[in-house]
Amino acid sequence: MTLIDGRALAATIRARIADDAARLRAAGTTPTLAIVVPTDDEATAWYVRSIVRTAEKVGVAVRVVDERELLGPCLAELSADPTVHGVMCQTPLPPGISRDDIAVHIDPAKDVDGANPTSLGRLAAGLPAFAPATAQAVVELLRAHGTTLAGADVVVVGRSTVVGKPAALLLLAENATVTVCHSRTKDLAVQTSRADVVVACVGSAHVLGAAHIRPGAVVIDVGTNPTTDGGLVGDVDTQAVEPIAEAITPVPGGVGPVTTALLLRNVVTAASH
Ligand SMILES: Nc1nc(=O)c2c([nH]1)NC[C@@H]1CN(c3ccc(C(=O)N[C@@H](CCC(=O)O)C(=O)O)cc3)C=[N+]21
Numbered sequence: 001m002t003l004i005d006g007r008a009l010a011a012t013i014r015a016r017i018a019d020d021a022a023r024l025r026a027a028g029t030t031p032t033l034a035i036v037v038p039t040d041d042e043a044t045a046w047y048v049r050s051i052v053r054t055a056e057k058v059g060v061a062v063r064v065v066d067e068r069e070l071l072g073p074c075l076a077e078l079s080a081d082p083t084v085h086g087v088m089c090q091t092p093l094p095p096g097i098s099r100d101d102i103a104v105h106i107d108p109a110k111d112v113d114g115a116n117p118t119s120l121g122r123l124a125a126g127l128p129a130f131a132p133a134t135a136q137a138v139v140e141l142l143r144a145h146g147t148t149l150a151g152a153d154v155v156v157v158g159r160s161t162v163v164g165k166p167a168a169l170l171l172l173a174e175n176a177t178v179t180v181c182h183s184r185t186k187d188l189a190v191q192t193s194r195a196d197v198v199v200a201c202v203g204s205a206h207v208l209g210a211a212h213i214r215p216g217a218v219v220i221d222v223g224t225n226p227t228t229d230g231g232l233v234g235d236v237d238t239q240a241v242e243p244i245a246e247a248i249t250p251v252p253g254g255v256g257p258v259t260t261a262l263l264l265r266n267v268v269t270a271a272s273h
Helices: 006-026 042-058 071-080 099-103 117-125 133-145 164-173 188-192 255-272
Strands: 032-037 061-066 086-089 153-157 177-181 197-200 218-221
Touching: 006 042, 006 133, 006 255, 032 042, 032 071, 032 255, 042 061, 042 255, 071 086, 071 099, 086 099, 086 255, 117 164, 133 164, 133 218, 133 255, 153 164, 153 188, 164 177, 164 197, 177 188
Parallel strands: 032 061, 032 086, 153 177, 153 197, 197 218
Antiparallel strands: none
């Protein structure tokens, strides 16, 4: 059983971004990400600090914008600013505001978090687009582990617009045979226990256990569920699955750090165009 090291992969990605960002700065462009923060949510504040810290390390500038009400106009204004290359709005959003309604105001060329429905549509159509960084992290971790995706049976558990759906589209683009399971799936274990690769993005602690995983399968655990004692656990019961799976991503130290690195890679890519 291997733990797939997300921190090591993130460090490799960051080293490449730092080079690319340095080249852009030497040519007069500082890759810049604008993050709109619409609530006082504590987990959001942690994630923003973590992005800012990582961005400093790789030479990407971050502008944090506190805006609670006029989110659409704010995102449109940042999209029109030639000194801003990436625009994202943190979730959760204030009550009554839908992500789809405001994300349409992010220019797809600057939509580094893949939030605009146009970006998801372009992804589905096989056109160039930014995918949500978490969905990209799933594919990058599998690639780094050396998993062959062409022809592989991949079961994605979870169908959210931010992770499950875009992850399924990216895996399909890698020629995997993709099944998407969700809360109304008849028998989850029947589906997951025939998979070469299981991607868990349900958003509840320890939904997948020993009965769900085929011996030798590779498991990507996207969940980051806070525990009462201030810790973090995934959607997979890692202890139960470890003896069965060929490899699994740990939580923390798996998908999370790769997500942040890929978000910043998207900013550098956007600044290169
Ligand atoms: N528009 C938007 N896009 C997001 O991508 C987004 C968001 N809103 N809102 C909040 C969630 C959360 N999220 C995480 C990213 C990295 C870690 C991460 O790096 N966690 C570390 C350690 C955390 C710890 O130890 O406390 C790890 O897993 O190793 C966690 C959580 C992105 N989110």
